Amino acid sequence: MTLPVNAEDNTKQSDNNTRLYVEAYGFFPLETHSKTTLNNNITSETLDLNDVLDMLTGVFSGKVAVEKGRFGLQAGLDHLSFRTSEMVSSWQSSNPIQNESHPRLPQRRINSEGSIKSVTDTEQTLFDLALRYRGGAIQKPRMTPGAVSFVGFAGMRLIDASLDMDVSFKDDVTVEGILPSHKLRREIESEASETWHNTWVQPLIGMNTTVALGEDWQAFLAMDAGGFGLNGKHDLSGTIEAGLAYALGNSAQISLAYRYFEIEYSAHNGRNGYSSTQNGVSMGFCWLFD
Template sequence: MAQLAGSPPARAEANPAAAQGSGSDGFEGPEEPSMPSEPVELPVEQASETVPESDWRGTVELYGFAPLRATGSVTIRGFESDVDSDLGDILSALDWATFVRASVEKGRWGLLTDLSYVKLSGEDGTTGPRGRFTGNTKVSTTQGIYDFALRYRAGAEETAIAEPGAFTFMPYAGVRVLDMGLDVQAEIREVDGTRRLEAERSFGRTWAQPLLGFQATYFLSPKLRAFARADIGGFDFSGAKNYSGNAQLGLGYAVGNNTDINLSWRYLGINYSNGDERPSGIRSYQNGIELGVKFFF
């Protein structure tokens, strides 16, 4: 039919196919928004901060010191008894011995301690010629040596196993406390043998010394290391004579990831006198073998 004049133009019928588009006529309809294959994590505030891993480390060593020879003297109120003993003499007089070392560190700074206590009873000695008399003595001693020090580590961490060439060097400074108990029983004879006397004298003292020292370790193979230690204390403070010292050199071998067996030679010296007119004190020089088991944690 013809369209009447003045009437509105007819609307074109909606073509769903045209609106959606068809691949055959080259037209495409509007695309659906694409969805990501994985969900996007939006930044959120963390509930808690990450706690850093602790860097505390420590060691404990149980050891024994066996002097092959010990020389020196014990003096009590002017009366002096000389001592010269081998390992057999020391073991026969030994009543008790305890030895332990420990250390702890955070970062490169740490603390160390070395504690030892030995009790000997009836060790043979002599007064030697003293003018008018000479004689034999029995010497009993209790000897406590307690070291406490602050140390700094240069080099690698202390471990039982490390690469060859790894080293550790630790200087330290602190205090050494010595606790000595001395007792001498003497059988004294006149030089011409005309008279015999018996006497007993005792002396005890606890005192402190400033302490300086170092420890060092060098790995020869992953399980074998060489180590050294040396210290000196006293510097003649707190007495007319007052010093002590250690020197130690040895090898350690790892028997597990965190355990070492240590064997070393050690020298220990103590010289103390209270400086009285009739002095009391001790001179002791020992060298021998030290065997220890050291744990790393």
């Protein structure tokens, strides 16, 4: 005779199973503030969503997590590339050119005025890898109303970033009050244009909490932080996200959230780096395989 398995035994067996979570999402920043520093030359911009979409050249965002029992491993990948362009009326740059015909242009920082165009190509890739531990209920698209699940994680964030700034001077540009020749102007443009690339690793901590509002509806809060100033003069990244999720059957759900993201990095000498803050709407799809 087969004995019935009670609900507590079913819960224990389910809790010891292996689960795979796969998530893809899109972030639509309503406002972006950015500052780029290359060889001490600084450009700052504030962009709305239309500007970001116009300048976007590549994007990918996704996460995957494996959980067995209460312990697991998770990874995330965020890639973003975009091009910004602006016209400025003044520019400062260090000039390495020895100008015998222009003694007023020595090897020092020089000031330029006129119609100056700055085009910056930015690429940023964040790869997260962390160990995780779950407390409370198993996270599923459908949960018992009132159930709470908490996941804490710690690991590393690998950041690969590159900046390429191209500066071009128009015919009305003067340098220290002097109208330069075409040859000298090209030399100063070449010196003012900069390329910077860096790859570094940040320590990473974070958490996410899910509360079942009903069988199909969930509210969630997620936060992470990395860097803490360990790999540069400034080195910090972080995300805060809060939203709602709705079940699409037993194995999938869709989510809508508000997200705030910030990253700031500058080298120890302070000559190169960038910072960006973004806030806006995030939409995601998550699948559970168990």
